[in-house]
Amino acid sequence: MPQQAPGLPGTVAFSYSLFLALRTLPRRTGSLFTTSKESSMFRIFSPAGVSVLSAGALLSLVNGLLYAWSVFMLPLENATGLTRTQTSLVFTITLVFFGAGMMCGGFVIRRIGTRLTAALGGIMLSAGLLVSSCVTELWQLILAYGVAAGFGIGMANVVPTVTGVSWFPEKRGLVCGLMAFCLALGTLLLGSGAASTLIRLTGISRTMQLLGVLVLLLSLVASFFLVMPEHRTTKVAHRGVESLTTGQMLRTSRFRLVWLWDLSLQTGGLMIIGHIVPYAVESGCSPIQAGMAMGVYAVTNGFGRLLFGMLFDRKGFRFAMLANTCCMTTGLLGLAFLPGVAGFFGLLAGIMTTALAFGGTIPQFSAYIAQNFGPEHMESNVGMTATVFILAGFAGPCLGGCLHSLTGTYLPAVLSAAVMTIPGILAVMNIPGRA
Numbered sequence: 474m475p476q477q478a479p480g481l482p483g484t485v486a487f488s489y490s491l492f493l494a495l496r497t498l499p500r501r502t503g504s505l506f507t508t509s510k511e512s513s514m515f516r517i518f519s520p521a522g523v524s525v526l527s528a529g530a531l532l533s534l535v536n537g538l539l540y541a542w543s544v545f546m547l548p549l550e551n552a553t554g555l556t557r558t559q560t561s562l563v564f565t566i567t568l569v570f571f572g573a574g575m576m577c578g579g580f581v582i583r584r585i586g587t588r589l590t591a592a593l594g595g596i597m598l599s600a601g602l603l604v605s606s607c608v609t610e611l612w613q614l615i616l617a618y619g620v621a622a623g624f625g626i627g628m629a630n631v632v633p634t635v636t637g638v639s640w641f642p643e644k645r646g647l648v649c650g651l652m653a654f655c656l657a658l659g660t661l662l663l664g665s666g667a668a669s670t671l672i673r674l675t676g677i678s679r680t681m682q683l684l685g686v687l688v689l690l691l692s693l694v695a696s697f698f699l700v701m702p703e704h705r706t707t708k709v710a711h712r713g714v715e716s717l718t719t720g721q722m723l724r725t726s727r728f729r730l731v732w733l734w735d736l737s738l739q740t741g742g743l744m745i746i747g748h749i750v751p752y753a754v755e756s757g758c759s760p761i762q763a764g765m766a767m768g769v770y771a772v773t774n775g776f777g778r779l780l781f782g783m784l785f786d787r788k789g790f791r792f793a794m795l796a797n798t799c800c801m802t803t804g805l806l807g808l809a810f811l812p813g814v815a816g817f818f819g820l821l822a823g824i825m826t827t828a829l830a831f832g833g834t835i836p837q838f839s840a841y842i843a844q845n846f847g848p849e850h851m852e853s854n855v856g857m858t859a860t861v862f863i864l865a866g867f868a869g870p871c872l873g874g875c876l877h878s879l880t881g882t883y884l885p886a887v888l889s890a891a892v893m894t895i896p897g898i899l900a901v902m903n904i905p906g907r908a
Contacts, residue, residue: 525640526648528698529633530655532591535691536630537659538598538684539571539623544668548677549614559611566619568866572859574627579635579719579853587632587699594629595692598622602685606678627859629692630656635852636699638843643786645843646793649836650782657775657832665768716847722854727845730900734794735838735861737897738801741890742831743869745808746770749824752883756812756820769821770828777832784833785840793837794901798894801830805891809884 542564550560574594582590601622608614633655637648663684671680722728745752749770753763785793804826811819838858846854869890876886 522640524698525636525700526651528695529637529652531691532595532629532695532699533633533652533655534659534662535595535598535688535695536626537656537661538663538668538688539567539626539656540660541664541668542567544664544672545677545681548672548680552677553609553614555611555614563611563614563619565867566615567623569863570620570623571627571630572863572866574624574629575631575859575862576627576856577624578628578631579851579856581628582631582635582852587636587701588696591629591632591696591699592693594625594627594632595689595696597625598629598692599685599689601625602681602688606681606685631852631856632696632699634839634855636701638840638851639848640702642843642848645840646782646785646836647779648782649839649843650779650785653778653782653832653835654775657771657778661771661775665771716849717854718850719853719857722842722846722850723857725846727905728842728857730904731794731838731841732861734798734897734900734904735834735858736865737893737895737900738798738830738834739861739865740869740872740893741801741805742827742834743865744873744886744890745805745824745827745831746870748870748873748877748883748886752808752887753820755883758817758820762817766820766824770824773825773828774832777829778836780829781833782836782840785837790837790841790844791901791904793833795898797830797833797837798897798901800826800833801897802891802894804828804830805887805894809887809891 546557546560546564549555550557578590578594581593585593598621601617601620604617604621605614608617633652634649637652638645641648668680668684671683675683717725749767750763753766754760758766781793781797784796788796804823807823807826808820809823811823813819815822838861839855842854842858843851872889873883873886876889877883879885
């Protein structure tokens, strides 16, 4: 790309000055009503509660750019001469460093606080976009977008969940669902909406520059309000729950069983995300209908995050996770057989059911960790959810592609994903009660 990011040194200097200004602010300035008589719903409508949830939602919207890479792929290939294999490699590296950023984010929060962690993640994403706007080689794009932007998104992505759950521990599922929903919404608004429109109007280089500046401003504004409460949690919310370090948590059977449940469902969900368009075409849909199916998956996935997050709060982890697993199994079996019976509408029914279930896995894992392993090390503990994402992100799409190459059809891949939910059911049934 011949264009160079205008004002890049000035933008970097401005970011650094704001970052230093944030360091002078206290890490925890919020106040939390700690008596058991005061409900979480009352705190949600307090000024501090509104600001924390709103800032977390805003930062999650920004982090939704993670899944918008497909919008950049073709314009980047046309501008730089990169191949589809090379641009796909960039996205793979982005996902890996997103997971690494999430795993490190909790430890960074404990060292420098939530404000600085959110700001630093936003600056890294902004820098990645700005530098990517003027790259000419694959290795430059990998370092700028794959490493810097991916790690920055992952590190910042821990902050909204940790702060939100710390303020409203009685509404863990709802808070985690809200933040996960905003992440999906950000992909739709900033990716399919803003980025696609700007690319048509101004080109890929200018689009990345504008998005880089926008991301920087939104992230810094959000980070200012993302503070931890003075008192981490109410006595009611964590009564009788021992706070475990990350190492101790990883050695418990409870964590390993929930991890297995999450892996069994996310593998199938990510397989469908990676192959939904060609599967729709293979099922007899037109390219327009296939694109519509992808949009339906994205929207329904977002609502699934809210739905199962609230179900977690109301009915408990076992009921919500079993319902989530049954929903995934039903959706995958519907994808396998309904298109042959009901055509495009049968495909949509299977896609919507699968998307609801896949969305539900994301907030429930985080909410379970917050509920069962105590508040003291929640920042680093929640970051361990990224281990499932990394493994399933490779296993799901790769398994689907390999089975399709061997058989010439997606039916064995979809049925295999349905069978993989069985270990998830067994895992949930054997999770011990709260310690």
